[in-house]
Amino acid sequence: MSGSPARARRREAAARLWRAYRAHRAGLFGLGVLVLIAAAALAAPLLVEGDVRKVTGTPGGPLEPPSARFPLGTDQFGRPLLGLLLWGARISLTVGLLAAALSVxxxxxxxxVAGHYGGWFATLLMRITDWFLVMPTLVLAIVLATVMSRDVWTVIVAIGVTSWPTTARLVRAQTIAVESRPYIERAKALGGGHRHIMGRHVLPNVLPLVLAQTTLGISAAILTEATLAFLGLGDPMVISWGGMLQEAREAGAVSSGHWWYLAPPGLAIALVALAFTLCGRAIEKVLDPRLGVGR
Structure with a gap:
């Protein structure tokens, strides 16, 4: 019975957050777009006939323009671009989610850790953070993707370990602000150790910031993955939106005027990045206590 009031409070808090989120039309639009794209990606095996990764025995001719049979046209091998787009969504979204989660x-x-302990250890961590911060993220990711094996996990690690400094600085500032509050002093006076303070008091207070940063980081990770794949540093055995752009470039789609080869993956990348950004901005406004959520 003791857990029932706690569950009720959590449900009520979630309901308040959802009501506040619904007040942001841009955030709702972004969420709707993401739900539709995620559902289409999950249903790709059911919606797409055959194995679109095969370049032999394809159903269409090379570079056919959009038609009733192929709504988005075909690629240089005669594969339907709509099927490639749906399968590519699975890889692009997966890389974006996992890379952003690792980064955050x-x-x-x-x-x-830096905000809690302070001293020379925090100074050392912040100097390392500053070094990563001033280095171009894309350049570091290209270096890692070049020296490591070419697969999806390499791209995820390359993006994740090069894009965390901004989150680290924001979380450190929030941690310092939290630990200046009186109840932290009371917890320390009652014998609360470092793990207790960081896990039970600091972490719950920085989670809203972490959630917002994760949502915003996904769009950046998807763009970085597309850039790496476009440069030929992605996994050649999988289909992604960036890989589709790279294949279109190799096929000379720009110079030959085959716009339908370039437009679908490019628009998909832009739309998903915009949707995650809109969701992230809405979550920031909802979770920011200065906005008075739930009043």
């Missing part, structure tokens, strides 16, 4: 996890851990 590293940034949150560094920020909380």
């Amino acid at each position: 996890a590293i940034g949150a851990a560094v920020g909380i």
